[in-house]
Amino acid sequence: MKAHLSLILVWLLSLTTNHAAQKPNILFILTDDHAYNTLGSYGNNVVKTPVMDTLAQQGTRFTHAYNSGAWRSGMCLPSRTMMMTGLQLWDAADTASSKDLRENFISKQLFFPQLMNQAGYETYFSGKWHIGNNDSSLVHDSFDNVINIRPNMPSAKGSYNRPKPGKPDPWDPTDPKFGGFYKGGKHWSEVLADDGITFIKQASKKKRPFMIYLCFNAPHDPRQSPQQYQDLYKLEDIQVPQPFYPQNPHLETMGLKGMRDEKTAPMPRSEYALRVNRKEYYALISHTDAQIGRVLNALDAHGLASNTLVVLTSDHGLACGHHGLMGKQNMYEHSLRAPWIIKGPNIPSGKTFDTPIYLQSAMTTILDAAGAPIPKHVAFESVLPIINNPKLQKDKPIYGAFLNKQRMVKTKNFKLIWYPKDDIELLFDLQKDPKEITNLSQNPQYASQLDAMRQLLNQQMQSMKDPLVTNKPLPNK
Structure with a gap:
């Protein structure tokens, strides 16, 4: 009898041990052009994002997740290259071609999904790739399961320089005839x-833990979504970002004159055009939110939700009217910052952290949660130590760059933006002026602060191997 009881105890202990050692499944959702301030949980009381807001409520939210910039006008590729390699901006730029990625990462089993393979995970991919000149072979060589590989953005006719006040709008965001997101x-x-x-249905039948990586093209333009999502918003309820700028005064020195993103609304800007664009932007975000909800519901339906870590972020933000800008190729908060939400096993509910992180910490956090190897070259830190011990929060400086046209450094309280071409400096007190309106660089009361931020920017440029310091040419487009 005693022997029988001992066997039962050993069996129960083995079940407990196996359960404790069970690795979490991973659902990693990456959106595109999604500004941090376009979710209800991030303080926007107009946009409707019930799924992402619930995810934030059930999990933990980081309010200050940044992209460090781009070496080319299309910022998605640098951001996603950093995510896949773990390299910071200028190191990633040096190895961004398909050939370099294959030789330096895939052949050495160092790509993000390959590191997950080494930890015992089966990997799945669908959506926007936009890495290594959009080389689809990189996807197939690094993920176990692949369905749809999308290009960097869908092309839609008639979606630029509109609408114009007093003139008929040729564009309809619900009509498939324009192509774009409706192509196919x-x-x-x-x-x-x-x-x-x-993917979830397939993975539910297998014993290995999974990482599903879903890359939305939305809410990148063209801002197309079905009528029911357009109907969620009335034009008169859409707020024009204040103060209103008909044109940003530094457009040319920022390197943005003629930029594709800036052509999504007419120049000079009108309040009407900004309302229409933001209405369509919000509708597309709500449509994206609903699709994310469908995927999360599938986790529940297959009994996988309780042991799945969900990480949601975007590759950067978007201006869409702020500061007279439409794109993300600038150093303002609305364009650098993206939502960053994590929910799942051992993640507290309803927690919010304002400690600054780079959004590519998603990669390292997932590797950390999976018990996967984290190579020495990875520049981004896991957020799990901060979640487990909030005392570890620090006000680390955040660096930003765009081509050789813009540089930025920020702390919790101040931000310095520098436009090298004309040696223009913008200094903002982020606590008193979170909308970044009042430039303090010429204010004598802030002279010492300006000098301190200049030194900090120089330090960051040195540590990042910035081409403006190393005199190294920018990578080819």
Whole structure:
């Protein structure tokens, strides 16, 4: 009898040990052009994002997640290259070609999904790739399961320089005839949700833990979504970012004159055009939110939700009217910052952290949670230590750069933006002026602060191996 009881105890102990050692599944959702200030949980009381807001409520939210910039006008590729390699901006730039990525990462089993493979995970990918000149072979060589590989952005006719006040708008964000997200017959975000559901169904039948990486093209322009999402918003309820700028005074020295993103609304800006663009932006965000909800519901339906770590972020933000700008190629908060939410096993509910992080910490955090190897070259830190011990929070400086046209450094209280071409400096007190309106660089009361921020920027440029310091040419586009 005693022997029988001993066997039962050993069996129960083995079950407990196996359960404790069970690795979490991973659902990693990356959106595109999604500004941090366009979610209800981040303080926007107009946009409707119930799924992402619930995710934030059930998990932990980081309010200050930054992208460090780009060596080319298309900022998505640098951001996603950093995510896949773990390299910071200028190191990533040096190895961004398909050939370099294959030789330096895939052949050495150092790509993000390959590191997850080494930890015992089966990996799945669908959506926007935009890495290594959009080389789809990189996807197939680094992920176990692949469905749809999308280009960097969908092209839609008639979506630029509109609408113009007093003139008929040739564009309809709900009409498939314009192509764009409707190319192929079904909205790309809906197809991606379908793929996510398919992956979850497949993974539920296997013993290995999974990492599903879903990359939305939305809410990148063209800002297209079905009528029911357009109907969520009335034009008169859409707020024009204040103060209103018909044109940013530094557009040319920022390197943005003629930039594709800036052509999504007419120049000079009108309040009407900004309202229309923001209405369509919000509608597309709500549509994306609903598709994310479908994927999360599939986790529940297959009994996987309790042991799945969900990480949601974007590759950068977007101006969409702030500071007279439409794109993300600038150093303002609305364009540098993205939502950053994590929910799952051992993640506290309803927690918020304002400690600054780079959004590519998603990679390291997932590796950390999975018990995967983290190579020495990875520049981004896991947020799990901060979540487990909030005392570890620090006000680390955040660096930003765009081509050789813009540089930025920020602390919790101040930000310095520098435009090297004309040696223009913008100094903002982020506590008193979170909208970054009042330039203090010429204010004598802030002379010492300006000098301190200049020194900090120089330090960051040195540590980042910035081409403006090393005199190294920018990578080819």
